[in-house]
Amino acid sequence: MIMKKAEDEKQLLGIRESKLIYSNLEISYEMMRSRRKSIAIAIAVGGKVTIKIPTNAREQEVLHFLQERSSWIYDSYKEQIQREKRGIHIEDGGKIPFLSEEVTVRILPNLNKVDAKIRYIEEQKQLIIETPKLWPAFLRECVESWYKKNAKSIIPFRVEQVAKVMQLTYGRITIRSQKSRWGSCSSEGNLNFNWHLIMMPPAILDYVIIHELAHRVEMNHSKQFWAIVEQACPDYKQRRLWLKEHGSSYEFLDT
Numbered sequence: 001m002i003m004k005k006a007e008d009e010k011q012l013l014g015i016r017e018s019k020l021i022y023s024n025l026e027i028s029y030e031m032m033r034s035r036r037k038s039i040a041i042a043i044a045v046g047g048k049v050t051i052k053i054p055t056n057a058r059e060q061e062v063l064h065f066l067q068e069r070s071s072w073i074y075d076s077y078k079e080q081i082q083r084e085k086r087g088i089h090i091e092d093g094g095k096i097p098f099l100s101e102e103v104t105v106r107i108l109p110n111l112n113k114v115d116a117k118i119r120y121i122e123e124q125k126q127l128i129i130e131t132p133k134l135w136p137a138f139l140r141e142c143v144e145s146w147y148k149k150n151a152k153s154i155i156p157f158r159v160e161q162v163a164k165v166m167q168l169t170y171g172r173i174t175i176r177s178q179k180s181r182w183g184s185c186s187s188e189g190n191l192n193f194n195w196h197l198i199m200m201p202p203a204i205l206d207y208v209i210i211h212e213l214a215h216r217v218e219m220n221h222s223k224q225f226w227a228i229v230e231q232a233c234p235d236y237k238q239r240r241l242w243l244k245e246h247g248s249s250y251e252f253l254d255t
Ligand SMILES: [Zn+2]
Pocket: 001, 002, 211, 215, 220, 221
C-alpha cells in the first residue's frame, strides 16, 4: 500500500522541523545534517523548505545564516507557492497532464445538447468538450470521466506487462479515487489503483504498479519487499520521492 503521507519516515531520518516567521507569513522548514561543507537551502514543491547543514555546524551559525537569507527565503517561498497554485484547473485553452503529455482542453458551448460530448484528438493532443453547461463542477466531472476511462484501460494493460516481467500473478483490478492512497494490494491479490496516476509520468505509474505487485510476495514494507521493488525498478527511490513531492499537485482545483 502506498499512503500519500509518510510522517514517520522523517523521524527515522533525524530531520528536525521548525518554522520561520516573517511579518505575515509562517514558513515551516526541515533541517537536516549532511556531508556538505556549507549550508544549503532548497525550496521544493509545496513550498517545502529544506535546510541542509554540515554535520559540525553550530546552531548559532545556522541561525545567523537563516537571518541573513531571510528575504531570499521569503521571496523564493512565495514564488514557489504562486507557481504551484495551479493544481489542475479546467478552462478553455488550458492544459491538463496525461501521462507524459500535456493535453489542451477545448470547451465548446452547445446548447442543443442535453449532455456533454467528450472526445480526444490524439494527433493534436486536444480534449474537446462539447457541452450545454459551463459550470466548473460539471466540466470537472467531464474531464474526470475521461481520465477514469483511460485509467481503466491503460492501468490494467500496464499491470499485465509488468506482472509478466516480474513473474507474478494477481486477481482483479479496480480503479478508484481514494483520497489517501495511490494503490493497494489485498491478501487475495486484488489490486486497486488511484485513477489520478494516469495524469502523472508513466515512470510513476509503473513504480506504483511494481510496488503493489511486489506485495504479492511480501505483504509488508520489509527489506525483502524493497529488494523486490528495486529489482524491477532500480531507481524506485527517486520515483517514490517524486510521488510524495508532486502527487498532491495532481488534484483538481475547486473553483
Ligand atoms: Zn505498499
